[in-house]
Amino acid sequence: MSNINDIAKLAGVAKSTVSRYLNGGSVSEKTRLKIDAVVKETGYQPNQFAQSLKRKRTNMIGVVIPRLNSYASNETLIGIESVMREINYQILIANTNLDTKREIEALKTFETSKIDGIILLATIITPELLACIKKIKVPVMIVGQNHPNLYTVIQNDYEAAKMLGAYFKTHQKDNLAYIGVSETDEAVGVNRKHGVIDGYEYPLDIYETTFSLNDAYQLGLKVLNEKDYNGIICATDNIALGILKAAHELKINVPKTLSIAGFGGYETTSIVSPQVTTMKYDYIATGEVAARALLKRINDEEIPQIHVMPFTLEEKESVDIIRDAT
């Protein structure tokens, strides 16, 4: 664990010269080579904390994640990581386990860690969260939810949903149900529902459940027993899987008698079946976009307040891709 002084002495120069050598300042060829040799010999690495202390820049960002075992979160994280790796940024992670309090805690902890920026994979933007984000001096990017006062990267939920609604209409599904989630979730609960309604245009039945596959399954058993739908659009792939499971149990032929669709493009959906149509979001790209936007904000560059990501429709007929689930 040698420090800059050791190197300076061994190379017979002043430590400021070593510092310049390290940071691309002007150093003569001779001394450069001398220092080169010493650095290689000792395997010297500058102490990041001393650096950060001076520079007021840590080359670290924090990512706060609602659930570590979520497909969307994972993919987003992969995108973030790939961008950050290129420029030698480190990533700190905080898992909130869907707990709003922990979300705020995490933000504060990150602030005291003096990281350069934060990416928050959002679920619900509570007033407290908003206040906290405003209060801390660190730039924050929000992923997955929109808000007028924040910088965000979001999925085009409304348009995607509208397209899906229109798709079901085109395919003569004249008896449609939509299974959504609570409106406290702006993106998933509100935008997707309204999109489907507007795209489908005809009246349709609307149910509400949670993000849990099991809850969706229970609801599916009940609903499918009572009514003969020929199409069900679900707010998430996870819900779609629950409904699919219920349909199987009730010996309903999917997709022949009943078409099921979801949102997300989860791997599971395509493994389980080519039976579920899905609005596929590119979460990796989402992460990349968020990361690059954050970097710009860290460098005080202007960025648009909202980034809207594109989507693709993965029809049930065309799905025969198999991807890994490990």
Place this chain on the structure above:
Amino acid sequence: MSNINDIAKLAGVAKSTVSRYLNGGSVSEKTRLKIDAVVKETGYQPNQFAQSLKRKRTNMIGVVIPRLNSYASNETLIGIESVMREINYQILIANTNLDTKREIEALKTFETSKIDGIILLATIITPELLACIKKIKVPVMIVGQNHPNLYTVIQNDYEAAKMLGAYFKTHQKDNLAYIGVSETDEAVGVNRKHGVIDGYEYPLDIYETTFSLNDAYQLGLKVLNEKDYNGIICATDNIALGILKAAHELKINVPKTLSIAGFGGYETTSIVSPQVTTMKYDYIATGEVAARALLKRINDEEIPQIHVMPFTLEEKESVDIIRDAT
């Protein structure tokens, strides 16, 4: 962004007194209250980098992960996170994307970040990796692979596999195949295979594939076309899913005519079907154990060199749990 000096001045004391206040040194009731007030007012938070610079301790650990979108990795990470959160440790993450070079890079980066310890979710322990681990001064815990010269937390692969082999024998599967992976992977490639062989005791056919669901699927189509097995044990749940998919395609009744088993306890397995028997590992607990062990090593406490995690057999008949896949 006030510093210790500001606080000291505002409270009318010396900064060393504030330091003591922060670190639980002896401070009189009077001055304690004074400082308390100022700290609350200013929202002062000590600068972690200045602290780390002095203390030679960063309260951060690094986790290097082969794949961010892997069930096992995610769960392990959750376990690690939960332990570290309790004691206010921060987690740095490096994703290697299964690239051995990046694994070593990550280790070095972590070292220069002066983190307190590293948890490495291992795939293959190459000589270079081993050399690197030995070289860096930071304590490293290896998860998932064993090695005589390292501190490890591993699954009981051999015994689990042996039990699974015995289980198939007991259930009169007299025509068994084992589909494994390359022996370069000690845990999955070697131990599971030998366990199955030893547990089953009778001769059985052995095939090799990769971790890819698609590869397993292709192999499944070929193998199941050629031979009539009534049992197939797969080295991972992912492979089992590929085989299951092939079996479905060939209209083979699972589990009636063909029993399929895997390892891991992936969520997908239980969603897809109650058809696949699986040796379930508790990855969250694994992460917790690794985290606690690392903390002990950071504090120079003695720990056993190997931690072996328990496993449970999840039989196809008893599986009716539904878990979430989001």
Place this chain on the structure above:
DNA sequence: CTGTTAGCGCCTTCAG
């Protein structure tokens, strides 16, 4: 191009 000199914000002796 190079060396000297101050800090960055904190902790830690050491006197008092």
Place this chain on the structure above:
DNA sequence: CTGAAGGCGCTAACAG
């Protein structure tokens, strides 16, 4: 119990 002084390892003026 408290304050003064020195230093952790590095960077950034400033002279030379």
